[in-house]
Amino acid sequence: MHTVCKINTTLLKVDLMRKISALLQSWLVYAILLSMPLSAHAETMATNTIDGFTLGGYAAAKANMHPDGNKELGLQNLSLFLGWEGDSRWRLFSELELEKPLYWESDSKLTVNQAKLNLERLYVDYNLSENLNLRTGRFFTPVGHWNLIHADPLVWTTTRPLATTRLFPQSTNGVMLFGSKSIDTKIIDYSVYVEALKNEDKERNLGDAENLKGIHVSLSGEASLGLSLLEFNELTPIDNKYRMIGLDFQTKINGWELSAEAFQRYINSGNTSGSGGYVQVVAPITNNWYAITRLDAIQMPQVDNTSRWLVGAAWKRTIGQIFKIEYVGGSGELSEAPKGLITSFSLLF
Numbered sequence: 227m228h229t230v231c232k233i234n235t236t237l238l239k240v241d242l243m244r245k246i247s248a249l250l251q252s253w254l255v256y257a258i259l260l261s262m263p264l265s266a267h268a269e270t271m272a273t274n275t276i277d278g279f280t281l282g283g284y285a286a287a288k289a290n291m292h293p294d295g296n297k298e299l300g301l302q303n304l305s306l307f308l309g310w311e312g313d314s315r316w317r318l319f320s321e322l323e324l325e326k327p328l329y330w331e332s333d334s335k336l337t338v339n340q341a342k343l344n345l346e347r348l349y350v351d352y353n354l355s356e357n358l359n360l361r362t363g364r365f366f367t368p369v370g371h372w373n374l375i376h377a378d379p380l381v382w383t384t385t386r387p388l389a390t391t392r393l394f395p396q397s398t399n400g401v402m403l404f405g406s407k408s409i410d411t412k413i414i415d416y417s418v419y420v421e422a423l424k425n426e427d428k429e430r431n432l433g434d435a436e437n438l439k440g441i442h443v444s445l446s447g448e449a450s451l452g453l454s455l456l457e458f459n460e461l462t463p464i465d466n467k468y469r470m471i472g473l474d475f476q477t478k479i480n481g482w483e484l485s486a487e488a489f490q491r492y493i494n495s496g497n498t499s500g501s502g503g504y505v506q507v508v509a510p511i512t513n514n515w516y517a518i519t520r521l522d523a524i525q526m527p528q529v530d531n532t533s534r535w536l537v538g539a540a541w542k543r544t545i546g547q548i549f550k551i552e553y554v555g556g557s558g559e560l561s562e563a564p565k566g567l568i569t570s571f572s573l574l575f
Contacts, residue, residue, distance in 0.1 A: 278310050278311055278312045278313075279308070279309070279310050280307070280308070280309040280310070280311070281306075281307065281308055281309075282306075282307045282574065282575060283304070283305045283306040283307050283574070283575055284303070284305050284377055284378060284379050284546075284572060284573060284574045284575065285301070285303065285304050285305075285572065285573060285575070286301075286302045286303040286378035286379070286570055286571070286572035286573075287300070287301050287302060287570060287571050287572070288300065288302040288384060288568065288569070288570040289568070289569050289570070290564055290566055290567070290568045291566050291567040291568075292564065292565065292566040293555075293565055293566050295332070296331070296332045297331070297332045298329070298330070298331050298332075299329075299330045299331075300326055300327075300328050300329035300330055300340075301326070301327050301328040301329075302325070302326060302378070302570065303323060303324070303325060303378060303572075304323070304324040304327055305321055305322070305323040305324075305346065305377065306321070306322050306323075307319070307320070307321050308320045308321075308322075315352055315353040315354075316350065316351070316352055316353075317350070317351040317352075317353075318349075318350050318351075319347060319348075319349060319351070320345075320347060320348045320349075321345075321346040321347040321348075322343070322344075322345060322346065323343070323344045323345075323346045324341060324342070324343055324344075325340075325341065325342045325343075325344060326340040326341055326342065327341045329341075345364060346364075346366075346397070347363075347364055347365055347366065347397075348363050348364045349361050349362060349363030349364060349365045350362050350363055355405075357405040357406065357407050358403060358404075358405040359403070359404055359405055360401070360402075360403055361401070361402040361403075361404060362400075362401050362402075363399070364397060364398070364399050365397070365398060365402060365419075366396065366397055366398075367394060367395055367396055367397060367398045367419070367438070367440070367456075368402070368404070368417045368419065368440075368442040368454070369390075369394055369440070369442060369454045369456065369472055369489075370390065370452065370454060370472055370474040370487040370489075371444075371450070371452065371474050371476060371485070371487070372386070372387060372390045372474075372485075372487060373390055373396055376390070377574075378548075378570065378572035379546050379547065379548055379572040379573055379574045380574075382483075382506070382508050382516070382518050382540055382550070383506075383518060383520065383536060383538060383540075383550060383552055384550050384552060384568050384569070384570040385534075385536065385552065385554055385563060385564065385568060386562065386563070387487070387504035387506070387520065387522040387534075388502055388504070388522050388523065388524040388532060388533075388534055388560070388563050389487060389488075389489055389502030389503050389504055389522055389523070389524050390487065390504075391524075391560075391562045391563065392502075392524060392526060392562075393470065393489050393491060393500055393501075393502055393524065393526075394456060394458070394470060394472075394489070395425055395435045395438055395458060397425060398419055398421055398425070398438055399421060399422060399423040399424070399425055400419055400420050400421040400422040400423065400438070401419065401420055401422055402417055402418065402419035402420075403417065403418045403419075404416065404417035404418070404419075411447055412445055412446065412447045413445070413446050413447070414443065414444070414445055415442075415443070415444045415446070416441070416442070416443045416444075417441065417442045417443075418440075418441045419438075419439065419440060419441075420438070420439040421436065421437060421438040421439065421458075424436045425438075435458050435459065435460045435461075436458065436459050436461070437457075437458055437459045437467075438456065438457070438458040439456065439457055439458070440454065440455055440456025440457065441454075441455050441456075442454045442455075444474070448477065449475065449476065449477035450474075450475065450476045450477070451473075451474070451475055452472075452473065452474040452475075453471075453472070453473060454470070454471065454472035454473075454474070454489075455469075455470070455471055455472075456469070456470050456472075457469050457470075466493050466494070466499065467493065467494050468491045468492065468493060468499065468500070469491070469492045469493075470489055470490065470491045470492070470500075471489070471490055472487065472488065472489040472490075473487070473488050474486070474487040474488075475487075481509075481510040482507070482508065482509050482510070483506075483507070483508040484505075484506070484507055484508075485505075485506050486503065486504065486505045486506070487503055487504060488501075488502075488503035489501060489502055489503060499527050500524075500525060500526050500527060501524075501525050502522070502523060502524035502525060503522065503523065504520055504521065504522030504523075505520065505521050505522070506518065506519070506520040506522075507519050507520070508540075511539070514541055514542045514543065515539060515540070515541050516539065516540045516541075516542070517537075517538075517539055518536070518537070518538045518539065518540060518552065519535075519536060519537050519538075520534075520535070520536040521533075521534070521535055521536075522534050522536075530557075530558055531557070531558075532556065532557055532558035532560060532563070533556045533557050533558075534554055534555070534556035534563060534565075535554070535555050535556055536552050536553070536554045536555075537552065537553055538550060538551055538552025538553065539551055539552075545574075546573055546574030546575070547571075547572070547573040547574070548571070548572055548573075549569070549570070549571045550568075550569060550570050550571075550572075551567075551568070551569045552567075552568050552569075553566070553567050553568075554566060554568060
């Protein structure tokens, strides 16, 4: 019996190593080709300004080997940033993203049919005072910290925590007052926002949600602690008004990074109706390599509870270039939270 167990364990390790080796080999050439032409200006282009205009963006390529053997490979994102900031109180920012411009899956040809163009952000800021600004347009909903900085080159993992994908609308078309205030060695950041125009992006923003409004406050120093309160209506699968509370935490100690977010939703009757959260740890290894592990889960009405665990590593070639490899396991199957062996390479330019 012990011999059989040892053989099975050995075969499992060999199979996993073969998968890792195959993915690394396929990505090595691709990552080099993707990074070399842009590496000379990857860190400087985003800061180049002409007459107050700033142009930049990021690109991300991804490969996924699912537990059932199915494979995916493609250029995941191409995003373009355009900003303007003159000498006045006004500032403009926009982000246009092309999702899956190139996509290949097992038993199918390379295709561009999966491509989708999204207006991620388009807003105008006006500085009202030293500590207060007004924003109008389309912006990321200020809930926690992952939703605000989820661009591929700026996060540690290719996959996104479950709790940040379905519990609240990821973007808002509306108006926001925001600012920050220093108190001794601490900084308080705050934002108050309300939806002015319904968000029609149903696939990526919690179905058919509307009437969104909320606040977010965070206190940062050696660590960052945030509180989110929001309210919105979701028309599918049934018409419900949700109130949600969220907590987020992040700190760095001797090169280690600990981050966490937790959310709880309530309906009009006061009963709970959806919750989720995650905890993620990043540890430095050597030569710009980092180890990452994460546990996260989500519970939604009329949907089975889903959980994920992740172990992986990331190599930060520069501030704006990162290679990631991770293995994701857990329960259920969600399109926005795939399982299996996943690698990606992304860069800012």
